[in-house]
Amino acid sequence: ACAQLQLAAPVALVFAPGSxxxxxxxxxxxxxxxxxxxxxxxxxxxTSRYETVYRSTTAREEAALDVATAREADAALxxxxxxxxxxxxxxxxxxxxxxxxxxxxxxxxxxRSALVxxxxxxxxxxxxxxxxxxxxxxxxxxxxxxLSDRVPDGxxxxxxxxxxxxxxxxxxxxxxxxxxxxxxxxxxDIEDAVxxxxxxxxxxxxLVANFSVDSQILYYAVLGVTPRFDKESSSFxxxxxxxxxxxxxxxxxxxxxxxxLYPVLNFLLYVPERSHSPLYIQDKDGAxxxxxxxxxxxxxxxxxxxxxxxxxPQASLPLHVDVDMVRVMExxxxxxxxxxxxxxxxxxxxxxxxxxxNEGLADWELDRLLWAHTVENIATVSTTLTSLAxxxxxxxxxxxxxxxxxxx
Amino acid sequence: VCTSRFWFNYRHVxxxxxxxxxxxxxxxxxxxxxxxxxxxxxxxxxNPKPATVFxxxxxxxxxxGDDVEVDYRSYEVTVENFxxxxxxxxxxxxxxxxxxxxxxxxxxxxxxxxxxxxxFLKFQDSEEITNVELADAFEQMWQKRRYxxxxxxxxxxxxxxxxxxxxxxxxxxxxxSQVGEDSLSHQPDLGIGVHLMDRYTFYVLEFLEExxxxxxxxxxxxxxxxxxxLCVSTPGHRTDLFQRDPQNVLITDFFGSVRKVEITxxxxxxxSDLAGFESK
Numbered sequence: 001a002c003a004q005l006q007l008a009a010p011v012a013l014v015f016a017p018g019s020x021x022x023x024x025x026x027x028x029x030x031x032x033x034x035x036x037x038x039x040x041x042x043x044x045x046x047t048s049r050y051e052t053v054y055r056s057t058t059a060r061e062e063a064a065l066d067v068a069t070a071r072e073a074d075a076a077l078x079x080x081x082x083x084x085x086x087x088x089x090x091x092x093x094x095x096x097x098x099x100x101x102x103x104x105x106x107x108x109x110x111x112r113s114a115l116v117x118x119x120x121x122x123x124x125x126x127x128x129x130x131x132x133x134x135x136x137x138x139x140x141x142x143x144x145x146x147l148s149d150r151v152p153d154g155x156x157x158x159x160x161x162x163x164x165x166x167x168x169x170x171x172x173x174x175x176x177x178x179x180x181x182x183x184x185x186x187x188x189d190i191e192d193a194v195x196x197x198x199x200x201x202x203x204x205x206x207l208v209a210n211f212s213v214d215s216q217i218l219y220y221a222v223l224g225v226t227p228r229f230d231k232e233s234s235s236f237x238x239x240x241x242x243x244x245x246x247x248x249x250x251x252x253x254x255x256x257x258x259x260x261l262y263p264v265l266n267f268l269l270y271v272p273e274r275s276h277s278p279l280y281i282q283d284k285d286g287a288x289x290x291x292x293x294x295x296x297x298x299x300x301x302x303x304x305x306x307x308x309x310x311x312x313p314q315a316s317l318p319l320h321v322d323v324d325m326v327r328v329m330e331x332x333x334x335x336x337x338x339x340x341x342x343x344x345x346x347x348x349x350x351x352x353x354x355x356x357x358n359e360g361l362a363d364w365e366l367d368r369l370l371w372a373h374t375v376e377n378i379a380t381v382s383t384t385l386t387s388l389a390x391x392x393x394x395x396x397x398x399x400x401x402x403x404x405x406x407x408x
Numbered sequence: 409v410c411t412s413r414f415w416f417n418y419r420h421v422x423x424x425x426x427x428x429x430x431x432x433x434x435x436x437x438x439x440x441x442x443x444x445x446x447x448x449x450x451x452x453x454x455n456p457k458p459a460t461v462f463x464x465x466x467x468x469x470x471x472x473g474d475d476v477e478v479d480y481r482s483y484e485v486t487v488e489n490f491x492x493x494x495x496x497x498x499x500x501x502x503x504x505x506x507x508x509x510x511x512x513x514x515x516x517x518x519x520x521x522x523x524x525x526x527x528f529l530k531f532q533d534s535e536e537i538t539n540v541e542l543a544d545a546f547e548q549m550w551q552k553r554r555y556x557x558x559x560x561x562x563x564x565x566x567x568x569x570x571x572x573x574x575x576x577x578x579x580x581x582x583x584x585s586q587v588g589e590d591s592l593s594h595q596p597d598l599g600i601g602v603h604l605m606d607r608y609t610f611y612v613l614e615f616l617e618e619x620x621x622x623x624x625x626x627x628x629x630x631x632x633x634x635x636x637x638l639c640v641s642t643p644g645h646r647t648d649l650f651q652r653d654p655q656n657v658l659i660t661d662f663f664g665s666v667r668k669v670e671i672t673x674x675x676x677x678x679x680s681d682l683a684g685f686e687s688k
Binding site: 148162165196197240241243244245247248249251252256261281283289290291293294295296297298299301303326329330331333334335337338343344355356357358360383384387 | 435436437438439504507509511512513551552553621622665666667668669670671672673674675676677678679680
């Protein structure tokens with residue numbers, strides 16, 4: 001059976017005064033539709049359909065753009081828009097507009113719009129539009145990754161099967177690992193941190209799934225890998241190739257809720273023993289990793305929190321440690337984003353992305369996730385139904401109990 | 409899975425527990441292991457060393473130990489439960505530990521031992537699972553993408569018959585004997601009074617002793633173990649359904665658990681002043 005999927009997104013290209021290119025095919029406003037085929041495999045075809053409206057700014061939009069910075073414009077425009085999930089609006093500003101800093105041609109806001117510097121005619125704008133849909137909406141790769149279990153293995157990129165599968169809910173567990181309670185008396189105000197920093201992000205993600213959060217403290221839990229002492233830096237180092245072996249010994253002690261069947265995301269904060277402090281993770285070039293953290297796809301992340309040596313060697317043990325939860329959550333929430341597949345790494349240099357702040361992710365990033373999960377869910381449904389249909393074809397007289405039949 | 413019960417099938421339990429131990433040693437946590445045993449050996453009134461199960465005749469290694477987590481024991485080891493675990497069609501009230509929570513990226517190792525015949529495997533002397541049922545269960549798993557790759561190892565008489573009917577992709581199978589051959593046990597222990605292990609599993613375990621979590625040994629080496637001179641039966645294997653070349657498949661891909669990790673290179677910036685208890 002062939003599956004055909006069409007992903008349609010409404011796009012608007014809005015021209016501020018002084019930015020209209022000379023080579024428009026017809027006067028504003030007008031519409032066109034771009035349909036492109038995204039190859040997946042022999043039996044599934046996915047087409048993307050961008051229904052684009054080309055128009056000029058309204059008076060209120062002009063006023064919103066008449067501010068000092070792109071960020072203010074983005075905030076003002078957001079209030080005017082009726083931006084539905086999955087839509088995209090590009091505001092084209094004159095080439096000389098002061099809104100975009102030098103060297104920046106595209107500013108991506110944290111809602112569903114972007115500011116583009118005019119110049120180069122319609123063709124250049126269409127290219128920008130295409131680049132922006134790749135960033136803010138979906139790409140052939142992200143769709144293929146969402147359908148990864150239906151694509152032959154050889155054709156998958158490195159992203160495939162890396163991100164969390166779509167699920168109705170996820171369980172997040174924050175664990176503090178203190179292997180040396182005699183030396184460190186570690187206090188972390190996790191409840192406050194979850195309410196202040198984690199919950200806003202989870203609320204933003206609530207369109208995607210339900211989340212439940214819990215936390216625990218584990219004592220005498222060790223890493224399972226002995227770090228190397230490096231004389232030059234007087235610190236202990238964990239090399240990249242020993243990291244994969246860290247997780248398993250710890251996992252045995254993590255536990256999880258017996259009742260829930262949702263995938264569990266573990267975030268571990270490890271405070272190294274006094275005798276192994278300070279402990280740094282080395283990247284493949286031998287330099288210490290700035291975040292001192294690593295993550296494992298579909299599992300969670302681990303961050304190492306070093307405690308400063310006491311000022312005087314006679315300081316009484318245990319040392320009291322108040323964990324800086326902001327620093328910790330900045331890493332854990334970044335890891336959460338990466339686990340879901342939201343990364344801000346690969347962008348053309350002339351693009352400037354607005355930081356989503358405490359919400360954790362921009363509206364368009366939420367859209368990206370929704371596209372990927374929706375495609376995945378549809379694919380799963382279609383495979384299941386096809387399976388059932390094939391089964392009934394083969395076993396015509398299969399006995400199906402009434403309650404099962406009513407569920408189908 | 410150990411499909412036998414009764415004292416004289418001690419070796420099947422020892423087989424299973426030894427494989428369980430090796431797999432744990434190589435890094436797979438209990439949460440990722442479903443162990444099905446009749447569990448009637450350690451506390452059996454006929455056991456001269458209560459609370460132990462030995463796999464070696466000098467009673468060197470008590471494979472029962474303190475931290476064995478048996479998920480399905482005694483009368484729960486049935487064909488139905490086994491198939492339900494595989495396919496995931498389990499009543500909603502079943503706890504996590506009794507479920508196979510695998511997805512399309514999981515590599516699954518299935519080890520079964522007990523008494524078998526041409527095309528079937530006996531479960532606890534009261535029922536049988538056929539090779540067709542097993543093949544269909546694997547196909548269900550494939551349809552629901554419950555595995556990435558599957559390694560099936562069986563140590564019973566005529567074991568190769570059990571993998572004859574597989575038809576789903578990405579399955580590799582090993583068996584202790586061909587159709588028409590019996591798999592023999594390894595060593596009797598005069599102190600305990602029964603045979604402690606089966607030959608094929610004994611050599612598999614000897615092989616696994618050399619493996620550590622970072623090992624690069626591949627599946628082709630596993631195919632070579634237990635030649636006829638040592639095993640009396642002829643072990644067989646089947647790789648035609650498997651996409652990758654066995655040469656490139658590491659033992660630790662199935663027997664151990666080496667996670668893919670990535671350095672976290674990004675952070676987000678949080679503004680601690682802005683964050684407040686806003687009611688939504």
